[in-house]
Structures are given as C-alpha cells and as structure tokens.
Amino acid sequence: MSGPLLKVENLTKHYPLGxxxxxxxxxxxxxxxDVSFSVEAGETLxxxxxxxxxxxxxxxxxxxxxxxxxxRVLIDGTDIAGLKxxxxxxxxxxxxxxxxxxxxxxxxxxxxxxxxxxxxxxxxRLSRKQRHALAADLLRKVGMWPEMMHRLPSELSGGQRxxxxxxxxxxxxxSLIIADEAVSALDVSVQAQILNLLLxxxxxxxxxxxxxxxxxxxxxxxxxxxAVMYLGRIVELAPxxxxxxxxxxxxxxxxxxxxxxxxxxxxxxxxxxxGEVPSPINPPTGCAFHPRCPLxxxxxxTDVPPLVSTADGRLAACHMRAPxxxxxxxLEHSLTGGQVS
Ligand SMILES: Nc1ncnc2c1ncn2[C@@H]1O[C@H](COP(=O)(O)OP(=O)(O)OP(=O)(O)O)[C@@H](O)[C@H]1O
Numbered sequence: 001m002s003g004p005l006l007k008v009e010n011l012t013k014h015y016p017l018g019x020x021x022x023x024x025x026x027x028x029x030x031x032x033x034d035v036s037f038s039v040e041a042g043e044t045l046x047x048x049x050x051x052x053x054x055x056x057x058x059x060x061x062x063x064x065x066x067x068x069x070x071x072r073v074l075i076d077g078t079d080i081a082g083l084k085x086x087x088x089x090x091x092x093x094x095x096x097x098x099x100x101x102x103x104x105x106x107x108x109x110x111x112x113x114x115x116x117x118x119x120x121x122x123x124x125r126l127s128r129k130q131r132h133a134l135a136a137d138l139l140r141k142v143g144m145w146p147e148m149m150h151r152l153p154s155e156l157s158g159g160q161r162x163x164x165x166x167x168x169x170x171x172x173x174x175s176l177i178i179a180d181e182a183v184s185a186l187d188v189s190v191q192a193q194i195l196n197l198l199l200x201x202x203x204x205x206x207x208x209x210x211x212x213x214x215x216x217x218x219x220x221x222x223x224x225x226x227a228v229m230y231l232g233r234i235v236e237l238a239p240x241x242x243x244x245x246x247x248x249x250x251x252x253x254x255x256x257x258x259x260x261x262x263x264x265x266x267x268x269x270x271x272x273x274x275g276e277v278p279s280p281i282n283p284p285t286g287c288a289f290h291p292r293c294p295l296x297x298x299x300x301x302t303d304v305p306p307l308v309s310t311a312d313g314r315l316a317a318c319h320m321r322a323p324x325x326x327x328x329x330x331l332e333h334s335l336t337g338g339q340v341s
Contacts, residue, residue: 003077004038005175005208011035011071013057030280031057033232044209046219049229050277055212059180063097096169100181106153113149116167138167159190176208195222216259220244228252231280231288238314248316251289295320
C-alpha cells in the first residue's frame with residue numbers, strides 16, 4: 001500500500017453557541033483548529049493535551065460521529081465525506097472505536113457473546129454455532145475465558161469489561177482503532193495489562209491506533225509518535241522517544257516537566273501546567289499558549305506560529321523554538337528591539 005492509512009488535512013470543528021438572530025454571526029467554541037496528521041498502517045499515534053484541548057473532538061471527527069466545519073479525513077487516500085452507502089459500510093468495518101468508560105459503553109442487558117458479535121451481525125447473519133465460535137475466538141484474543149461469553153457486563157471486572165470493548169472493536173478485523181482515554185477509568189495495574197494487550201494485538205494483527213490520552217505515562221509506554229494539542233491545535237508532533245528526550249515546544253516541555261514518568265509502572269501521574277487554559281470561545285491572539293509561556297515575545301502575541309519541520313524531523317509550532325524560515329527575519333527584528341508590524 002502506498003501512502004498513509006489515515007490522513008487528516010486541516011481538520012476544524014467549531015461548535016456554535018446558540019443560533020444567530022437575523023443572520024447575526026454567533027460566537028463559536030473553537031474545539032479543533034486546522035489539525036493535520038497522518039497514521040501509517042500498524043502505527044500508534046498518541047494525541048495528548050490538557051482537558052478541553054480538543055482530543056475527543058478529533059476522535060469523533062475521525063469516526064464521523066460529528067461533521068467537520070472544515071478539512072478532510074482520508075482513509076487510504078479516499079475522503080470519507082464523499083463515501084456513499086456501500087463504501088461507507090466498508091469503511092466503517094475498517095475503523096473501530098474503544099471508549100473510555102467500559103461501564104457505560106457496553107449494553108448492560110446483553111451477554112458478552114452478544115456484545116462482541118453485534119458489529120459482525122450488523123453486516124452478516126450468523127448461526128448460533130458461528131456466533132459462539134466467533135465470541136470464543138475473540139475472548140481468547142483479549143485474554144478471557146470463552147466461558148465468560150454468557151456473562152453480563154455487571155458480572156465482569158472493570159478490566160474485563162474493557163477487554164470486552166476491545167474484543168468488540170476487533171470483531172470486524174479493523175485496520176485502525178481509535179481509543180479515547182481507553183485506560184483512564186482503570187486501576188494502574190489493570191491499565192498496564194490493557195496497554196500490553198493492545199501492544200500484543202498490534203504486533204499480531206498489524207492494527208494502527210490513534211490513542212487519545214491526557215496521561216503522559218501511558219503515552220510514553222505505547223506511542224510511536226505523539227501529537228501534542230493545545231486549545232484545538234497541534235503544537236508539536238514528534239517520534240515518542242525524541243519528544244520525551246527533548247521537547248521543542250514550551251508547552252510540551254511544561255507537560256513533561258509536570259509529569260516525569262519514564263517508568264511505565266507509574267502510569268497515573270497527570271499532566272498539569274501552571275496557569276489556566278484560555279477559553280476556546282475567545283482564544284488569545286497569536287500563539288494561544290503565549291499567556292502561559294515563559295519564552296513569549298511580541299511576535300507570539302500577534303501571529304499564530306505555523307507548524308514547521310525542525311532539523312530533527314519533527315513538527316513544532318513555536319516562533320521561538322521552531323521559527324519558520326520566512327518569518328525568521330521578522331523574529332530577529334522583534335528580538336533586537338524592532339517594532340512588530
Ligand atoms: N458537542 C459539543 N458542543 C459544544 N461544545 C463542545 C462539544 N463537544 C466538545 N465541546 C467543547 O470543545 C472543546 C474541546 O472538547 P473535547 O472534549 O474535544 O476536549 P478533550 O481534550 O477531549 O477534553 P477531555 O480530556 O476533558 O475529554 C471544549 O471546550 C468542549 O467544551
């Protein structure tokens with residue numbers, strides 16, 4: 001296959017606040033702003049950032065659970081917005097989602113067998129025997145006993161319920177799984193088991209993951225590449241090791257400094273950075289991080305920094321640490337006391 005499995009181009013989602021009276025423009029929540037990234041087959045891209053930065057909205061846009069205000073999502077080069085009936089069904093088989101809360105995302109009235117075979121039965125009729133065999137196989141894949149297929153979600157532990165959610169996602173042999181805070185509701189030791197299960201499944205089945213988390217310990221354990229979001233935008237995108245070893249964006253640096261968790265057994269420390277996240281309704285001008293940034297200069301207050309490639313092959317949006325060549329002269333001018341135009 002040539003090209004990435006998933007390509008996201010300039011994805012934007014604004015939620016209007018109320019309806020416009022007499023066509024008056026209404027204020028919007030800028031949940032996702034001009035987000036672009038790609039995911040290769042078999043790769044794990046983690047999206048990390050503080051609460052409210054737009055991570056879950058990206059997940060919902062990828063799954064077409066909400067419509068974008070702008071931008072495109074391409075699977076194997078095909079724009080999913082243009083897919084009609086059959087192609088849309090085929091695409092839905094390839095992308096599955098695992099949710100944060102294994103308690104509320106599983107139907108409490110269905111047995112484990114019904115829960116995990118339901119996605120397949122949306123596409124084809126299964127005999128009792130086929131359903132049984134499929135459920136047993138999927139349960140084994142996620143490290144559960146086939147006998148558990150007769151249990152209701154309330155008869156399973158939190159970790160088992162999340163395994164069930166993963167088995168359900170695996171049932172259609174997806175190429176890509178979007179996992180939104182998939183281990184956040186679990187105890188630390190169970191988190192590690194589920195993360196290791198996902199890594200094993202990835203190795204065996206070549207599944208790609210978009211893994212959304214606010215927990216840097218989790219991210220460091222499983223990511224190949226990491227996209228750091230701040231107030232709806234990606235501010236840094238880098239290979240995992242490089243990001244943790246030498247963050248470029250001051251926000252990434254602050255996140256990592258606030259949660260120094262290189263040891264995967266300490267998965268629970270949460271990222272916090274000094275100061276409040278500004279409102280996505282009225283974000284700061286220029287770089288949205290400038291009110292909290294120790295490096296901010298006048299240019300940061302006036303111009304949104306573009307996401308540019310740095311010498312070591314990552315992307316960063318920072319006037320100070322990753323100046324775009326065409327604005328480098330502008331920056332030098334402002335640093336040397338010149339007026340920002
Ligand atoms: N359906 C909606 N209607 C209006 N605003 C929304 C909606 N969904 C999300 N938002 C807003 O969009 C912004 C991004 O929310 P989102 O849930 O994507 O962030 P997040 O990074 O996933 O946060 P968390 O980690 O707390 O889930 C927030 O300001 C949120 O209040």
